Amino acid sequence: MNLIWIILALLPFLLIKNAFIITILSLVGIYALASLGxxxxxxxxxQISIGHAAFMGIGxxxxxxxxxxxxxxxxxxxxxxxxxxFLFGILIGFPALRLSGFYLAIATMGFVVAxxxxxxxxxxxxxxxxxxxxxxxxxxxxxxxEKYLLVLGFLYxxxxxxxxxxxxxxxxxxxxxxxxxxxxxxxGVNVAWYKVLAFAIGSMFAGIAGALYAHVIGYxxxxxxxxxxxxxxxxxxxxxGMASIEGPFLGALIYxxxxxxxxxxxxxxxxxxxxxLIFVVLFMPLGISFYVNKFRxxxxxxxxxxxxRSRRPYGTYVKTNSGNIHYVKRGNGSIRVVLVHGxxxxxxxxxxxxxxxxxxxxxxxxxxLPNFGFSGELGGDVSIxxxxxxxxxxxxxxxxxxxxxxxHSLGGxxxxxxxxxxxxxxxxxVLVDPAPVYGMPSYDESAYKIIDVYRKNPDxxxxxxxxxxxxxxxxxxxxxxxxxxxxxxxxxxxxxAKALSSYNYTSxxxxxxxxxxxxxxxxxVILDYESMKKTADSFKNAKLVVLKGIGHSPxxxxxxxxxxxLQEKDERF
Amino acid sequence: MINQILxxxxxxxxxxxxxxxxxxxxxxxxxxxxxxxxMGMFITYIIWWLSSSVGLNLYFSIILGIIMAAMMxxxxxxxxxxxxxxxxxxxxxxxxxxxxxxxxxxxVEIWGTEYKSFPELVSGSPFxxxxxxxxxxxxxxxxLIFSVLAIISVAIALFTKFTKFGIxxxxxxxxxxxxGYIGINVGNxxxxxxxxxxxxxxxxxxxxxxxxxxxxxxxTFYQIQGFTAAVLGGFETFTGAVFGGLILGILEKIVGxxxxxxxxxxxxxxxIILVLVFFPSGLFGRRIRRRx
Numbered sequence: 001m002n003l004i005w006i007i008l009a010l011l012p013f014l015l016i017k018n019a020f021i022i023t024i025l026s027l028v029g030i031y032a033l034a035s036l037g038x039x040x041x042x043x044x045x046x047q048i049s050i051g052h053a054a055f056m057g058i059g060x061x062x063x064x065x066x067x068x069x070x071x072x073x074x075x076x077x078x079x080x081x082x083x084x085x086f087l088f089g090i091l092i093g094f095p096a097l098r099l100s101g102f103y104l105a106i107a108t109m110g111f112v113v114a115x116x117x118x119x120x121x122x123x124x125x126x127x128x129x130x131x132x133x134x135x136x137x138x139x140x141x142x143x144x145x146e147k148y149l150l151v152l153g154f155l156y157x158x159x160x161x162x163x164x165x166x167x168x169x170x171x172x173x174x175x176x177x178x179x180x181x182x183x184x185x186x187x188g189v190n191v192a193w194y195k196v197l198a199f200a201i202g203s204m205f206a207g208i209a210g211a212l213y214a215h216v217i218g219y220x221x222x223x224x225x226x227x228x229x230x231x232x233x234x235x236x237x238x239x240x241g242m243a244s245i246e247g248p249f250l251g252a253l254i255y256x257x258x259x260x261x262x263x264x265x266x267x268x269x270x271x272x273x274x275x276x277l278i279f280v281v282l283f284m285p286l287g288i289s290f291y292v293n294k295f296r297x298x299x300x301x302x303x304x305x306x307x308x309r310s311r312r313p314y315g316t317y318v319k320t321n322s323g324n325i326h327y328v329k330r331g332n333g334s335i336r337v338v339l340v341h342g343x344x345x346x347x348x349x350x351x352x353x354x355x356x357x358x359x360x361x362x363x364x365x366x367x368x369l370p371n372f373g374f375s376g377e378l379g380g381d382v383s384i385x386x387x388x389x390x391x392x393x394x395x396x397x398x399x400x401x402x403x404x405x406x407x408h409s410l411g412g413x414x415x416x417x418x419x420x421x422x423x424x425x426x427x428x429x430v431l432v433d434p435a436p437v438y439g440m441p442s443y444d445e446s447a448y449k450i451i452d453v454y455r456k457n458p459d460x461x462x463x464x465x466x467x468x469x470x471x472x473x474x475x476x477x478x479x480x481x482x483x484x485x486x487x488x489x490x491x492x493x494x495x496x497a498k499a500l501s502s503y504n505y506t507s508x509x510x511x512x513x514x515x516x517x518x519x520x521x522x523x524x525v526i527l528d529y530e531s532m533k534k535t536a537d538s539f540k541n542a543k544l545v546v547l548k549g550i551g552h553s554p555x556x557x558x559x560x561x562x563x564x565x566l567q568e569k570d571e572r573f
Numbered sequence: 574m575i576n577q578i579l580x581x582x583x584x585x586x587x588x589x590x591x592x593x594x595x596x597x598x599x600x601x602x603x604x605x606x607x608x609x610x611x612m613g614m615f616i617t618y619i620i621w622w623l624s625s626s627v628g629l630n631l632y633f634s635i636i637l638g639i640i641m642a643a644m645m646x647x648x649x650x651x652x653x654x655x656x657x658x659x660x661x662x663x664x665x666x667x668x669x670x671x672x673x674x675x676x677x678x679x680x681v682e683i684w685g686t687e688y689k690s691f692p693e694l695v696s697g698s699p700f701x702x703x704x705x706x707x708x709x710x711x712x713x714x715x716x717l718i719f720s721v722l723a724i725i726s727v728a729i730a731l732f733t734k735f736t737k738f739g740i741x742x743x744x745x746x747x748x749x750x751x752x753g754y755i756g757i758n759v760g761n762x763x764x765x766x767x768x769x770x771x772x773x774x775x776x777x778x779x780x781x782x783x784x785x786x787x788x789x790x791x792x793t794f795y796q797i798q799g800f801t802a803a804v805l806g807g808f809e810t811f812t813g814a815v816f817g818g819l820i821l822g823i824l825e826k827i828v829g830x831x832x833x834x835x836x837x838x839x840x841x842x843x844x845i846i847l848v849l850v851f852f853p854s855g856l857f858g859r860r861i862r863r864r865x
Contacts, residue, residue: 098849098850105666106801106845107842110800111842118839231673268681271679271682272678273674274672274676275671277674278653281657281664282668
């Protein structure tokens with residue numbers, strides 16, 4: 001995403017000859033900013049505003065008058081314009097609390113008409129209907145590029161603020177209010193506060209956009225900020241797509257671009273926008289950004305995934321009956337440990353743990369299961385039993401004996417599958433947030449299709465991995481895991497999920513004599529305490545360790561605790 | 574002073590007419606028609622065109638125009654709004670904005686932006702009444718407006734109280750779903766409400782045209798004032814719409830006289846906000862508790 005902003009910042013230098021296009025791009029940015037504010041009000045907090053242009057007008061006049069009359073630097077003028085618009089937003093936001101739906105629409109419509117009249121009325125200050133001409137823009141080198149960069153800078157800051165807001169408590173409160181006001185107030189959301197806040201912030205965005213408009217165009221008049229402009233902003237938001245960050249940008253691009261497509265004909269734009277508006281509401285109510293996003297999820301991100309997947313193996317290969325298996329070995333101690341990773345992971349997942357583990361005490365092997373990371377692909381359907389026999393082949397090939405087997409998540413299920421076949425080879429079985437002994441619940445076919453979306457979306461994999469390790473904060477680590485996860489076999493994405501719901505070791509593990517430790521992090525979002533309790537109970541000789549405040553991945557989140565468990569001498573519980 | 578109030582009442586009566594149409598559409602279909610003013614504007618243009626360019630009789634073209642308005646209402650409701658009734662009211666609102674933009678663009682494209690004069694429907698010297706209250710000037714246009722308002726108010730009252738279809742209209746406005754269950758053709762009622770509403774806007778356009786001239790934005794101000802009137806009356810009742818309009822007309826005249834003409838729209842905003850904050854269901858509305 002940041003790359004796009006850098007490209008946008010460099011763009012005007014390529015177009016240095018075409019000042020006109022740079023101005024057009026500045027306008028796109030201004031309208032995107034204004035309708036981003038409208039998006040907060042309408043898309044996210046579910047209010048309606050037809051008076052958005054009035055706030056643009058307020059920002060524009062405040063900033064213009066301040067810079068002209070008091071020689072305030074433009075940037076401060078713009079910020080002050082935004083602040084005044086913010087205050088007016090609060091003023092309108094309060095009555096808005098009592099209003100809903102069209103009442104609010106009427107009140108905001110009244111507001112925009114009143115503001116327009118107000119600007120026209122005070123002729124000696126605002127220049128009346130004729131407006132203010134020749135608003136100065138002191139520039140150093142190239143006014144168009146500097147104007148563009150000014151717009152882009154504000155747009156970027158506001159974009160970051162918006163993404164932060166909507167992904168925070170505030171944004172969730174807004175969306176809660178949008179979906180159901182009463183339900184969210186029952187959940188403890190202060191509805192009044194958040195509604196006014198949305199209105200005020202949205203208005204501030206419009207105020208800043210208006211101020212930028214004044215300085216970029218250099219001419220303002222009350223009719224620039226009338227009801228027609230308000231409706232245009234509404235059209236931008238709806239066409240682009242409500243409640244989406246990209247929507248306002250796409251909408252603004254279309255809004256500014258279409259006049260050029262029709263510039264040779266005399267066709268009035270309002271007809272075109274009206275038709276597009278109705279068409280979008282009737283046939284694509286989620287807006288253009290929905291389809292753009294869909295396209296990106298399905299195809300564009302696939303290209304990204306291709307470039308992001310890791311290429312260089314970092315461990316050694318061993319030839320087994322289940323194909324080449326890639327593994328990492330650390331330490332040269334007497335206690336041998338084999339680590340089996342979970343779904344969407346690889347041997348790399350254990351890297352932090354393997355660095356930390358006392359090398360004099362342990363010899364640790366971490367492998368990429370077949371279908372994962374740098375190991376080969378397994379033929380036929382994916383099943384936990386196949387993974388278990390591949391693990392057996394791996395252990396036999398390296399002739400590891402009397403070892404501790406640690407399995408995490410899907411690896412936990414694989415470890416159970418291995419343990420029931422080769423109980424004599426194991427000293428101890430450590431299951432860290434394992435898939436339950438009776439398998440995961442199975443889902444509807446459509447749910448599996450969603451999993452396949454991960455295949456082409458590295459960002460989603462990364463976020464999912466991070467969500468499963470909420471207390472481990474190392475983005476670079478997750479980048480590397482994601483790169484490995486992208487190497488997973490094509491069929492494994494859905495295959496693993498299906499395999500996880502089609503096994504049951506409950507009867508087989510009942511006779512296992514070896515000691516078993518089940519570790520459960522109580523912030524796990526995939527597994528619940530009940531299933532972990534049942535898993536531990538179905539072994540003859542197991543104990544359940546619950547880690548407070550740890551998510552699904554104690555192997556990275558609570559490495560010390562895991563090492564402690566591996567070191568425990570007491571092998572009878 | 575009494576003449577000022579009379580003038581205010583005559584503009585107020587216009588607002589009442591606007592509000593009646595708005596309330597009819599809102600009550601039945603739940604959609605606030607923001608294209609209301611522009612629909613009236615467009616039909617007024619057509620009437621002007623029929624009578625001046627085509628050369629039809631003025632009254633005949635008015636009747637023709639009102640029939641067209643009704644058809645336009647039915648058409649818009651059936652093909653632009655009913656498909657998205659299940660979605661949300663906000664999306665229906667946005668569709669009316671789309672219609673607003675299209676009609677305005679069409680009017681500009683076909684007839685240009687210059688003002689067209691429209692013949693007075695009634696003309697002649699005003700009635701002047703002299704008495705111990707002073708001199709009372711009653712223009713013939715005012716009498717027309719008052720009588721139209723009176724006829725329509727009484728007609729609506731009789732229609733919704735005593736005719737079968739009128740009762741069906743009230744039933745649908747109470748509960749669309751249940752009305753469907755008891756055998757009312759909800760679609761017809763929705764279509765009727767829009768036909769009536771748009772016809773009202775055409776009527777308003779014709780009555781207002783001699784004064785404001787025919788132009789693409791001729792009814793924008795009336796529409797906003799009609800909204801205010803309806804909000805003042807509570808948006809749920811026709812009585813509220815009528816009296817809300819009259820009160821607003823008088824208020825506006827007083828403000829125009831004693832403060833400034835330039836703040837006519839601002840005063841309506843202030844009124845809307847005050848009314849909504851202190852009387853959320855309007856001066857004449859009843860408070861309804863609803864489940865969300």
